[in-house]
Amino acid sequence: MNSQKFPLKGGINSMTLKLKILSIALLIILGAACSPAIQANEARTLTVMTHDSFTASEDVIRQFESDHNATIDFVRSGDTGSALNQAILSKENPLADVLFGVDNSFLGRALEEGIFEPYDSPLLDDISEEFKLAPNNFALPVDYGDVCINYDKTFLEENNLPVPRSLEELSNPQYAGLLVTENPATSSPGLAFLMATIAQFGEEGYLEFWSALVDNGLVVVNDWETAYYTNFSGSSGQGPQPFVVSYGSSPAAEVYFSEDPAEGAPTASIIGPNTCFRQIEFVGILNGTENRDLAEAWVDFMLSVPFQDDIPLQMFVFPVNSNAKLPQVFLDTVQIPDQPATLPIERINQNREAWIEAWTETVLE
Amino acid sequence: LKQKHHQWFRNPTWRAALFWLLPAAFLGYFFYQPLVALFNLLFSPTWDFSLANLNWRKIWDPLWFTILQAGLSTLLTLIIGLPGAWLFARFAFPGKKILKMLTTLPFILPTVVVAAGLNALLGPRGWVNLGLIALLNLESAPIQFLNTFGAILTAHVFYNTTIIIRVVSNAWSQQNIRLQHAATVLGASPWQTFKEVTLPLLRPSILSATLLVFLFNFTSFGVVLMLGGPQFATLEVEIYIQALHMLNLPLASILSIIQLIFTLGITVGYNQLAGMREFAITPRSQEIGLRKPRNLLERVVIIVLIISLFALLVSPLASLVMRSFVKLEANRGERGVVQRGLTLRYYRELGTNRRGALFYVPPIMAARNSFMFAIITIIITLFLGLLVAYALKQHTPLNAFLDPLLMLPLGASAITLGLGFIIVFNRPPFSNLAFPILLPIAHSLVALPFVVRTLGPALGNIPESLRNAARVLGAKPLQVWREIDLPLITPAILVATIFALTISLGEFGASIFLSRPQYPTLPVAIFRYISQPGALNYGQALAMSTILMVVCAGGILLIEQLRLPGRDLF
Numbered sequence: 043m044n045s046q047k048f049p050l051k052g053g054i055n056s057m058t059l060k061l062k063i064l065s066i067a068l069l070i071i072l073g074a075a076c077s078p079a080i081q082a083n084e085a086r087t088l089t090v091m092t093h094d095s096f097t098a099s100e101d102v103i104r105q106f107e108s109d110h111n112a113t114i115d116f117v118r119s120g121d122t123g124s125a126l127n128q129a130i131l132s133k134e135n136p137l138a139d140v141l142f143g144v145d146n147s148f149l150g151r152a153l154e155e156g157i158f159e160p161y162d163s164p165l166l167d168d169i170s171e172e173f174k175l176a177p178n179n180f181a182l183p184v185d186y187g188d189v190c191i192n193y194d195k196t197f198l199e200e201n202n203l204p205v206p207r208s209l210e211e212l213s214n215p216q217y218a219g220l221l222v223t224e225n226p227a228t229s230s231p232g233l234a235f236l237m238a239t240i241a242q243f244g245e246e247g248y249l250e251f252w253s254a255l256v257d258n259g260l261v262v263v264n265d266w267e268t269a270y271y272t273n274f275s276g277s278s279g280q281g282p283q284p285f286v287v288s289y290g291s292s293p294a295a296e297v298y299f300s301e302d303p304a305e306g307a308p309t310a311s312i313i314g315p316n317t318c319f320r321q322i323e324f325v326g327i328l329n330g331t332e333n334r335d336l337a338e339a340w341v342d343f344m345l346s347v348p349f350q351d352d353i354p355l356q357m358f359v360f361p362v363n364s365n366a367k368l369p370q371v372f373l374d375t376v377q378i379p380d381q382p383a384t385l386p387i388e389r390i391n392q393n394r395e396a397w398i399e400a401w402t403e404t405v406l407e
Numbered sequence: 408l409k410q411k412h413h414q415w416f417r418n419p420t421w422r423a424a425l426f427w428l429l430p431a432a433f434l435g436y437f438f439y440q441p442l443v444a445l446f447n448l449l450f451s452p453t454w455d456f457s458l459a460n461l462n463w464r465k466i467w468d469p470l471w472f473t474i475l476q477a478g479l480s481t482l483l484t485l486i487i488g489l490p491g492a493w494l495f496a497r498f499a500f501p502g503k504k505i506l507k508m509l510t511t512l513p514f515i516l517p518t519v520v521v522a523a524g525l526n527a528l529l530g531p532r533g534w535v536n537l538g539l540i541a542l543l544n545l546e547s548a549p550i551q552f553l554n555t556f557g558a559i560l561t562a563h564v565f566y567n568t569t570i571i572i573r574v575v576s577n578a579w580s581q582q583n584i585r586l587q588h589a590a591t592v593l594g595a596s597p598w599q600t601f602k603e604v605t606l607p608l609l610r611p612s613i614l615s616a617t618l619l620v621f622l623f624n625f626t627s628f629g630v631v632l633m634l635g636g637p638q639f640a641t642l643e644v645e646i647y648i649q650a651l652h653m654l655n656l657p658l659a660s661i662l663s664i665i666q667l668i669f670t671l672g673i674t675v676g677y678n679q680l681a682g683m684r685e686f687a688i689t690p691r692s693q694e695i696g697l698r699k700p701r702n703l704l705e706r707v708v709i710i711v712l713i714i715s716l717f718a719l720l721v722s723p724l725a726s727l728v729m730r731s732f733v734k735l736e737a738n739r740g741e742r743g744v745v746q747r748g749l750t751l752r753y754y755r756e757l758g759t760n761r762r763g764a765l766f767y768v769p770p771i772m773a774a775r776n777s778f779m780f781a782i783i784t785i786i787i788t789l790f791l792g793l794l795v796a797y798a799l800k801q802h803t804p805l806n807a808f809l810d811p812l813l814m815l816p817l818g819a820s821a822i823t824l825g826l827g828f829i830i831v832f833n834r835p836p837f838s839n840l841a842f843p844i845l846l847p848i849a850h851s852l853v854a855l856p857f858v859v860r861t862l863g864p865a866l867g868n869i870p871e872s873l874r875n876a877a878r879v880l881g882a883k884p885l886q887v888w889r890e891i892d893l894p895l896i897t898p899a900i901l902v903a904t905i906f907a908l909t910i911s912l913g914e915f916g917a918s919i920f921l922s923r924p925q926y927p928t929l930p931v932a933i934f935r936y937i938s939q940p941g942a943l944n945y946g947q948a949l950a951m952s953t954i955l956m957v958v959c960a961g962g963i964l965l966i967e968q969l970r971l972p973g974r975d976l977f
Binding site for chain 1: 764935
């Protein structure tokens with residue numbers, strides 16, 4: 043090349059000048075972003091790690107902050123799995139003081155990893171025993187919800203189909219091709235529904251039931267968004283299937299987020315023994331926090347009535363505190379099953395992977 | 408001593424090393440450090456993982472499928488993209504600028520929204536199927552699109568055609584048209600001219616674009632997950648399953664190491680092909696080669712091309728935009744009747760915080776955050792990209808070693824990198840407050856290969872004789888760069904800027920781990936709406952997606968309007 047004969051001396055010099063200017067610019071940007079903000083009256087910061095579905099009313103959170111002269115820094119990252127992974131990976135050097143959002147399908151793993159410190163909150167007295175799954179209060183229940191099958195009311199009316207009363211009935215030919223569910227390997231409601239079938243049919247019978255569902259034209263997709271908005275006929279996506287694995291509170295959300303709430307819910311849940319799987323979400327103080335007192339105050343706050351009252355309309359799940367009140371739209375539209383399916387957390391932790399693999403072989407292959 | 412100093416500069420290896428210094432430090436610190444730290448932790452004895460219990464089928468099946476779908480997708484993208492590049496490089500037609508901008512928009516859309524758009528178009532109750540049912544008097548939907556291999560391929564073409572169009576048409580339009588004229592005068596047929604003159608000159612840019620498209624398809628995640636369904640899993644999908652649902656991080660890491668090894672192999676293979684020959688031909692103004700279609704055949708071909716681009720790339724976008732203005736809920740009890748009205752409800756709703764929610768974000772703030780991150784990404788990648796492009800111009804074995812390492816972030820799993828970031832950058836100076844800066848840095852890691860692969864061929868095309876002429880005429884070094892290099896690479900810089908902008912605006916994988924609720928971007932806001940039931944949420948997600956497209960379109964048009972040196976030079 044010519045460059046051998048005509049050294050690029052000039053090119054280099056001009057580049058280094060540009061380089062200097064640009065690196066100064068880059069440093070300024072980095073510096074501006076990294077410089078600590080000046081904080082008024084020494085408010086303490088509590089870091090709360092959680093998942094993307096976490097939300098709350100601004101007033102409620104601000105009240106806590108002013109009562110405790112604290113700032114809450116929320117780190118919301120991905121779904122429950124990614125939040126838990128972050129806590130596990132950073133357990134030597136915790137990213138946060140508190141983790142909220144581990145549910146009973148992951149709680150066993152969280153306890154096994156020893157990421158939490160126990161805390162006997164005085165507010166536990168207001169919470170029913172059925173929710174307290176963690177031994178020694180390493181994690182405290184905050185809310186619960188049910189993964190249920192929603193159905194499209196209009197479709198069933200127009201086609202003169204009765205509402206199924208049990209899981210078994212879904213394998214009847216009259217419901218052929220009408221149910222869409224999520225892959226338990228990629229979706230949390232999908233896994234919850236798989237566990238409902240294990241609670242109902244036992245380890246020896248659940249795969250047989252799934253085979254029957256497959257023979258009856260079961261549709262499986264990977265994520266809740268696709269199942270609900272692409273496949274489900276009762277949602278705005280107006281897909282082909284009138285039955286979808288979703289949440290017991292979805293009909294309430296359909297009313298609350300509808301263009302004309304007076305019309306009532308277009309969907310409802312199948313409520314029968316073991317048709318719904320109960321998910322309970324927990325909060326825990328992360329092992330090694332330097333703000334233990336503030337973390338305790340925050341956990342108490344999450345279990346107290348003001349926060350618990352705020353839960354339903356923010357996250358569309360139910361408060362565990364028995365003194366909390368439900369909003370009208372919930373009282374009107376949400377059915378709470380008398381006998382939800384549950385499984386012990388240790389059993390879930392030991393078998394999660396094996397169940398999913400067995401399911402994959404039966405349903406997908 | 409002074410003489411020695413000059414010797415040092417003349418050595419291309421040292422020169423390249425100097426150019427590489429900052430980019431390599433950036434990659435080392437923000438890419439290799441977190442990955443190595445993660446793998447180190449996961450293969451430490453505390454994690455109790457052994458290769459012996461490994462189910463090799465879990466690796467082999469997704470690997471084979473990943474290669475298969477990436478190869479086919481890339482081939483199809485080339486089949487659509489190359490004629491598209493020819494169209495934009497050689498012809499003037501009304502609405503050209505708008506069409507080119509529209510073909511870029513798919514690139515930025517979150518998969519969940521694209522799935523909604525494709526469903527509205529091709530789903531069981533999509534417009535195409537409804538139309539065919541009405542037209543042919545059918546019982547059920549004739550087109551089965553969702554959850555098929557075809558859906559994966561279609562979506563990849565939809566997403567990535569813009570890469571081929573942008574990179575190749577830029578090089579094509581800068582080709583000196585006189586060369587083709589000379590060939591014609593010498594008696595070459597149009598096909599011979601194309602084969603012997605045009606194609607060899609386009610080779611570097613076609614190879615670059617093909618590599619980028621292949622690597623994008625190779626690490627495809629959302630498309631396979633949402634449009635392919637549970638029957639299909641790429642390595643990236645399997646990493647997601649193992650890491651976030653099975654909590655089997657060691658297996659996720661093995662999969663991601665395999666993904667990295669293949670990326671490295673592909674890039675090394677590319678370098679073998681691309682490094683063979685390079686022609687430096689005086690580039691020409693982009694406008695000189697442009698012409699109107701000459702005869703009926705050309706006119707027909709062009710119209711067919713424009714229609715295909717519209718059908719493939721623009722119609723899913725249009726169906727999304729339309730749905731954001733259409734009332735989604737038919738009145739209860741009248742569901743059979745298609746009863747729809749126009750509405751602005753979803754847009755109005757975006758501006759209200761009904762529940763007084765803590766993390767509510769007005770669309771204007773989300774757009775501002777997205778833009779802010781995009782601008783930082785553009786600054787970082789252009790600066791580092793130019794340095795790398797100059798480094799790659801030096802003839803030294805150092806490049807063969809460093810270049811593939813630069814491309815590796817394209818083949819890295821976003822989940823793995825995100826987890827690596829968590830364990831490395833969780834203490835000062837990367838406290839929570841400073842964390843937002845990591846998001847544009849992660850975007851830059853993905854955008855940098857695009858910027859380098861765009862600038863590289865452009866720099867390679869500048870004949871050294873031009874610079875020498877300038878020097879002989881007394882130009883100072885900086886002057887040479889400003890008067891020769893800069894004007895000639897300006898079109899490539901614009902293309903690179905558009906890539907950095909679109910990658911940053913649309914990126915979602917790293918955002919899962921690195922976004923902070925204080926700074927939600929547009930894709931994050933879209934996801935917040937569509938992950939909840941209810942017509943208003945669905946409508947708002949589509950409205951927010953429309954805003955994302957408008958913001959991106961605005962950004963592209965703005966960049967194309969920039970009066971940089973070289974635009975009016977010729």
